[in-house]
Amino acid sequence: MRAETDGMTIADPRPATPAAPPERETMVRFEDVRKAFGTVEVLRGITVDVHRGDVTVLVGRSGSGKSTALRCINGLEAINGGRLTVCGRRLHEPGTDLRSLRQDVGIVFQSYNLFPHLTVAQNVMLAPRKVKRLGLSEARELAREVLHKVGLADKAEAYPEQLSGGQQQRVAIARSLAMQPRLILFDEVTSALDPELTGEVLRVIEGLAKAGMTMVLVTHEMGFARSVADQLVFMHKGTVWEKGSRDILRDPATPELRQFVGNGL
């Protein structure tokens, strides 16, 4: 595992500029976003910006709205109010092309959701071939590359059920990477894994963070949040209760976050 993660590199599409420009591109902008399921208000006006190259971590109790907020970003949930802009697309306006949005925004789920009837390589190649119309050899090369990034190049011909949960989740990450998204969403991707397998998945995500991938994570792994978050968002009762750098976990401003962090330790 050690050797695999050490070799992990993500091609950074940005030109190498020594000094980052002061104003970085905003990839996702929530402005007073509201979402209700029936009469239950899940998001009560949240405002958050996600900048290019940043890792934004959403934490909070179950039911605080963090997963819903994440799922709004790629249109899995439609918002009911406010403004939500993702990669230049205004999701609050009708007629958003979700398929085009989803080519820019990848997502990895808690339950992996690999396609069981396809091999690992086929899982990874499916969207590049069918959506981006890549040729077979090109897609194979791409699959090899992204599987190498998650340390699973040798599992290309295996079926998902032959892999451990951690390996399946890494394949799911590779499947998402294969579409070369500008942003990847992670929805509690280690919640179904035991601590040992959690580690191997987190190391992959860490590698992506180091390579400059823009990511939004919902996680219960507070230690991980503390180590990778460029921006930390604490959600509570459908609102952004507190946000800032990862340091807010060390020094919470609100009793709710203090209590949340206290329970998490």
Place this chain on the structure above:
Amino acid sequence: MSYDFDFAFLNEYGPDLWRGVWLTLGMTAASILPGFVLGTLCAVGRLYGPRWLSRITVIYVEAIRNTPLVIQVFWLFFGLAVLQVRIGAFPAAVIALVINVGAYTAEIMRAGFETIPKGQVEAASCLALTRTQVIWGIQFPQAVERVYPALVSQFVLMMLATSIMSQISAEELTGAAYQIQAFTFRGFEVYLVIAGIYVVMAAGLRLVLLGCATLAFPRRRRLGTPL
């Protein structure tokens, strides 16, 4: 009670039985694939199609599942005659079987589609696949695999149901047997023999269909998972 079995009719009427066997197998073979396609399209239409299409498939499925096959066959055969459409007994039988087995297949496939976890569809659409690509590339292969044993049973049942086709003068195996016992008065022996033939044909059909599964589901083949 004593009964002297007499299978002498087999010498004289063997070729008639043989023709019956081939007709039964022919009808079955010709009906399976079109029936499967029709049923699958109906299942997809019912689940994911517009409301009018969904309604039509419900009416079709219920009409077929709640009437006897022999009545459907008569209705088709004599109905076509009324419309001045001349059609042989064999094609008429095949069309009736396709329509019949299509309705049952539609229900089986619908069940198959409904057992696919929502997460599969969600993950696929999050990869920017179109609705059609998700249905045929992700849901359909998994659905068929899950309900395959039920489909095999249904097709075997269909083969056995061809035994009513002599009603429209398609002399399949049961029809041939009826003729033979009418000439020989050896009904007990005749029907004993054809029961044995049906058992062999049903077992053979199951084997063939399981062989198709081995080809169709490479994952099962590789992992050695039984259906």
